[in-house]
Amino acid sequence: MDLIIGYVMDAARWTLIVLLTWLYPADFTAWPGKVTEVIRADEIKVKHGSKLETVRLYGIDSPIWWETSNSGAGLIEAKLQEEDLLSGETTARTVTPKPYPQGDQALTYTKGRVLDKLVMVQPLPARVEGPWYKPKLHVYDRYNRIIAMVSVEGENLNKELVRKGMAWWYRPFVPFERGFKRLQDLAEADRAGLWAAKNPQPPWKWQGTVIEKLHPLQRGGVSQEKK
Numbered sequence: 001m002d003l004i005i006g007y008v009m010d011a012a013r014w015t016l017i018v019l020l021t022w023l024y025p026a027d028f029t030a031w032p033g034k035v036t037e038v039i040r041a042d043e044i045k046v047k048h049g050s051k052l053e054t055v056r057l058y059g060i061d062s063p064i065w066w067e068t069s070n071s072g073a074g075l076i077e078a079k080l081q082e083e084d085l086l087s088g089e090t091t092a093r094t095v096t097p098k099p100y101p102q103g104d105q106a107l108t109y110t111k112g113r114v115l116d117k118l119v120m121v122q123p124l125p126a127r128v129e130g131p132w133y134k135p136k137l138h139v140y141d142r143y144n145r146i147i148a149m150v151s152v153e154g155e156n157l158n159k160e161l162v163r164k165g166m167a168w169w170y171r172p173f174v175p176f177e178r179g180f181k182r183l184q185d186l187a188e189a190d191r192a193g194l195w196a197a198k199n200p201q202p203p204w205k206w207q208g209t210v211i212e213k214l215h216p217l218q219r220g221g222v223s224q225e226k227k
Contacts, residue, residue: 006179013149017122020137027139030122035114040064041106042167043145044114046121056145057158058124059174060167061203062110063103063194102194106166109193113160114152122149159183165193168202 020028033046033053041062046053126141141147150157161167162180165187169180188195 002178002182002185006177006182009177009179013124017124020125024137024139027137028123028125030120032118032120034118035116038107038111038115041103041110041161044110044119044150046119048121053121054143054145055121055150056141056147057161057167058147058149059170059177059180060158060162061170062106062161062167063203102165102197102200105193106161109164109166110157110161114150114157117152119157120151121146122151124148163187163192165190165195168194171202172204 017028017030021030031048033048035044035046036052037045039045039054042057042060044055044057046055123139123146125137125139126145126147127138128135129138130136139146158167159180162169162183163186169177169184171181174180187193194200
């Protein structure tokens with residue numbers, strides 16, 4: 001069933017992309033660019049003409065890794081802010097960074113896959129404001145990132161990272177993307193990447209965030225994942 005729903009969602013997504021490209025060509029037309037930096041496994045910097053864009057891969061969430069405690073705190077803070085956007089949490093939290101098992105593996109994989117390479121970036125709506133009958137679509141999220149599907153050498157990087165066990169299906173954000181779920185199930189069955197560990201936790205649980213407790217999409221969702 002996940003396979004069928006995945007195909008339906010792919011078709012719906014590409015139909016949306018065609019429509020967005022026609023209505024807002026300046027914002028949602030796919031563009032090529034060279035990857036100059038891999039911030040984390042699911043976030044990269046891409047040179048687009050004279051501008052350097054931060055691109056967050058749509059639909060996935062990778063383990064975080066860092067080389068110093070300071071940069072680690074910054075990355076965790078960014079993750080917490082990202083998840084609080086969904087949960088509605090506004091209380092400031094003290095962050096104690098801790099490395100995620102396989103986080104360095106995920107980062108190394110993405111670097112080897114895209115760093116200094118040409119990729120194709122397909123932007124998706126990062127924020128939607130206004131009433132449903134007249135929505136205002138934004139290409140940048142609140143952190144000035146483009147949310148996108150990214151392809152490298154003809155392969156979809158978002159899906160590849162999930163299939164290789166380098167990222168999770170980001171269920172809190174895209175519970176309807178059952179195609180990502182199927183890829184995650186295949187990676188788990190193969191014990192690929194992070195699934196080689198015993199009972200791995202998704203990144204939003206690893207740092208003890210509140211997203212699954214407060215956001216309505218999570219009720220009966222992520223909280224039901226095996227511990």
